[in-house]
Amino acid sequence: MNVEEYISSGILEAYALGELSEQERKEVETNLQQYPALRRELALIEETQEQLLMKAAIKPSAAAKTTLFTTLDTRRSASKVVELDTKRSDVSFWKFAAAAAVTIALVSSYLAFNYWTKWKATENSLSDLIAQNQRVAQDYNTVNERLDQIEKDLNIMNNPAFNRVVMKGTANAPGSIASVYWNEATREAYLSIKGMKELAQENQYQLWAIIDGKPVDVGVFDGNFAGLMKMKEVQPGAAAFAVTIEPRGGKSSPTMETMQVIGNVVKG
Amino acid sequence: MPSVFLILSWRKTSCIIPAAYKHSSEEALVVALQRRDRSALEYLYDHYSGALLGVITRIIKKEELAEEILQDVFLKIWDRIDTYDSTKGKLFTWMLNIARNQAIDKTRSKEFSKGKKTDDIENIVSKVDRKEFTELKVEGIGLQEILQKLPEEQRFVIDHHYLKGYTQAEMSEEFNLPLGTVKTRMRLAMKELRNLLKIA
Numbered sequence: 345m346n347v348e349e350y351i352s353s354g355i356l357e358a359y360a361l362g363e364l365s366e367q368e369r370k371e372v373e374t375n376l377q378q379y380p381a382l383r384r385e386l387a388l389i390e391e392t393q394e395q396l397l398m399k400a401a402i403k404p405s406a407a408a409k410t411t412l413f414t415t416l417d418t419r420r421s422a423s424k425v426v427e428l429d430t431k432r433s434d435v436s437f438w439k440f441a442a443a444a445a446v447t448i449a450l451v452s453s454y455l456a457f458n459y460w461t462k463w464k465a466t467e468n469s470l471s472d473l474i475a476q477n478q479r480v481a482q483d484y485n486t487v488n489e490r491l492d493q494i495e496k497d498l499n500i501m502n503n504p505a506f507n508r509v510v511m512k513g514t515a516n517a518p519g520s521i522a523s524v525y526w527n528e529a530t531r532e533a534y535l536s537i538k539g540m541k542e543l544a545q546e547n548q549y550q551l552w553a554i555i556d557g558k559p560v561d562v563g564v565f566d567g568n569f570a571g572l573m574k575m576k577e578v579q580p581g582a583a584a585f586a587v588t589i590e591p592r593g594g595k596s597s598p599t600m601e602t603m604q605v606i607g608n609v610v611k612g
Numbered sequence: 613m614p615s616v617f618l619i620l621s622w623r624k625t626s627c628i629i630p631a632a633y634k635h636s637s638e639e640a641l642v643v644a645l646q647r648r649d650r651s652a653l654e655y656l657y658d659h660y661s662g663a664l665l666g667v668i669t670r671i672i673k674k675e676e677l678a679e680e681i682l683q684d685v686f687l688k689i690w691d692r693i694d695t696y697d698s699t700k701g702k703l704f705t706w707m708l709n710i711a712r713n714q715a716i717d718k719t720r721s722k723e724f725s726k727g728k729k730t731d732d733i734e735n736i737v738s739k740v741d742r743k744e745f746t747e748l749k750v751e752g753i754g755l756q757e758i759l760q761k762l763p764e765e766q767r768f769v770i771d772h773h774y775l776k777g778y779t780q781a782e783m784s785e786e787f788n789l790p791l792g793t794v795k796t797r798m799r800l801a802m803k804e805l806r807n808l809l810k811i812a
Binding site for chain 1: 650653654657661662664665666667669678679681683684686687690700701702704705708709712713754755758768769770773774775779795796798799802805806809811812
């Protein structure tokens with residue numbers, strides 16, 4: 345491993361920032377064991393971070409400290425047995441204690457009920473709001489995904505490197521039309537369709553490129569998608585594209601009688 | 613340049629006294645904590661509670677809640693000090709991670725946190741909060757002065773991570789910077805700060 349390169353990748357900073365995944369963190373820890381230079385570098389990063397955060401400190405209230413140490417002490421003494429002082433058990437003390445206990449019990453059960461009712465109401469409205477939020481978030485995701493897709497499609501359609509090949513319906517399907525967006529340099533091909541009927545379960549459409557007079561498979565599709573569908577790569581030199589109906593999964597050579605649409609490549 | 617730096621730091625390690633002293637005092641502190649020495653915890657609290665509360669507050673953005681989390685963090689430090697391993701980093705970094713995780717857990721325990729994209733909505737909401745909030749909270753005397761000396765790109769990542777509570781990934785997403793760029797700038801900024809803070 346090149347220690348300098350490793351250091352300059354910034355991974356030790358990310359480690360000190362606590363931003364690595366479990367696995368990355370383990371890797372760094374193993375490397376730290378192995379390379380003292382990494383340990384020295386990490387120590388400097390940590391020192392910088394510490395000084396920076398010391399300067400950005402926000403002083404807690406005095407009460408916070410008291411609460412913390414009281415909590416600690418209570419936790420500690422809770423584990424010890426509390427010894428009872430038997431001498432103080434005279435009658436008047438117990439009378440007072442009983443009266444106080446009853447009052448406290450009454451008041452606190454009233455308060456408890458009161459708060460319970462309020463809490464229930466709040467909890468209901470909270471879970472309504474959470475559900476509502478989730479719905480909004482889901483809608484947002486769906487819309488966002490669709491938008492992403494449309495944006496991607498639009499980029500391809502507007503890209504001058506993609507040649508649009510329009511395929512018109514044959515006598516078999518006069519209402520159908522389809523377009524291939526083909527980038528001859530990168531060989532990418534995308535398909536969009538319009539007015540193509542849904543096929544029986546056992547059939548699929550198959551797209552063909554005609555290269556040197558021979559049909560070459562460009563992939564199969566169903567008749568019900570919107571937007572652009574990525575097809576197989578098309579080697580340079582395609583002169584035309586056509587779609588036939590084939591058994592589901594496609595065939596190695598087209599069934600000419602079922603041709604749906606066909607169109608020639610017009611060099612732009 | 614880096615190789616010169618490495619040689620320098622290698623030659624120095626044998627004779628840096630303050631660093632060695634610091635290290636051993638931290639070690640002593642950890643041992644005392646592991647022996648359940650209450651005064652050690654008190655020292656730790658007096659020394660670091662401010663820095664940790666700063667971190668928590670900047671993530672959680674609610675003062676009362678932040679102090680509550682700070683309590684939990686110190687209880688956790690007290691309960692888990694046996695799991696601290698000094699070969700993996702400084703005590704402060706360990707505490708910092710506890711504080712940060714505790715605060716982040718709190719923000720996630722609320723509302724929706726399912727899936728990555730839904731976070732975007734949360735980010736938009738918290739971004740608004742963050743803006744108002746950070747204006748109130750720039751305390752650190754001297755800190756702003758030091759940050760002013762950083763080149764703007766570097767100040768941006770330090771400011772957003774340490775003062776506004778962004779993770780590197782969040783910065784990358786929100787400001788459309790490649791994650792690698794954020795990391796590099798963070799690295800350069802930390803190096804520059806090292807000089808400005810005179811850490812060697």
